[in-house]
Amino acid sequence: MQDIRTFHPRRGRMSDAKIEALAMLLPRYGVPDGPLDLEALFAGRPVALEIGFGLGHATLEMALDDDTTGILAVDVHTPGVARLLQEVDEHGLDHVRVVHDDAVELLRERIPEASLVAIRIFFPDPWPKARHHKRRIVRPDLVSLMASRLVAGGGLHCATDWTPYAEAMLEVLTCEPLLVNAYDDYAPRLERPMTKFERTGIEKGHEVADLVFVRRADEGATR
Numbered sequence: 001m002q003d004i005r006t007f008h009p010r011r012g013r014m015s016d017a018k019i020e021a022l023a024m025l026l027p028r029y030g031v032p033d034g035p036l037d038l039e040a041l042f043a044g045r046p047v048a049l050e051i052g053f054g055l056g057h058a059t060l061e062m063a064l065d066d067d068t069t070g071i072l073a074v075d076v077h078t079p080g081v082a083r084l085l086q087e088v089d090e091h092g093l094d095h096v097r098v099v100h101d102d103a104v105e106l107l108r109e110r111i112p113e114a115s116l117v118a119i120r121i122f123f124p125d126p127w128p129k130a131r132h133h134k135r136r137i138v139r140p141d142l143v144s145l146m147a148s149r150l151v152a153g154g155g156l157h158c159a160t161d162w163t164p165y166a167e168a169m170l171e172v173l174t175c176e177p178l179l180v181n182a183y184d185d186y187a188p189r190l191e192r193p194m195t196k197f198e199r200t201g202i203e204k205g206h207e208v209a210d211l212v213f214v215r216r217a218d219e220g221a222t223r
């Protein structure tokens, strides 16, 4: 299961401006190679990880709303990475860092245990076919990995417009011993910017579900 990717490599059109943004801005708003020193990278701010930011609409809005939390935003989709870098630079957001990589490798190899105050996964690829469910990012082995990277009390916030995935998320998250549901069932719609994927889902008549699970305080900080 470990090496099953949660994404299909996609090609996207890259304008010259985007190619330049990657080259010029990743050194400034990206992260160094190897294990990350989040304390140093974010000047001591608490850090939230956003997995699969897409075009970065939610990332940008949340960063503009709150400069007291560092945002580590990761996606594999190159044009989206370039777009977010351009926005971050335009607004001079020093509390945002953009990672162009597989979130699973980032979590596994480079993010220390018990170091994140939040993990956000908004509208992850639903992989609707049964034979593809193993590609879902909210699956047991990856949820355990994510939970181990949260501080006690830190929250894993997922949102999806695909009801069968929401049901699977609820089951997988409930089964993770390090986590406890912050609500009895699904969460109410929390403060979260509307993204393109959410809008499209709503236009199709899909119901949107939010889920918030919190790392238990009584498990100790290591795993």
Ligand SMILES: C[S@@+](CC[C@H](N)C(=O)[O-])C[C@H]1O[C@@H](n2cnc3c(N)ncnc32)[C@H](O)[C@@H]1O
Binding pocket: 006, 007, 051, 052, 053, 054, 055, 074, 075, 076, 077, 080, 101, 102, 103, 104, 121, 122, 123, 124, 125, 137, 195, 196, 197, 198
């Ligand atoms: C359906 S899009 C949702 C984008 C955005 N969160 C939104 O709501 O508009 C899912 C995103 O997750 C990214 N993704 C999937 N697996 C990933 C992984 N392992 N690491 C980084 N990004 C990933 C994809 O490239 C894609 O941009």
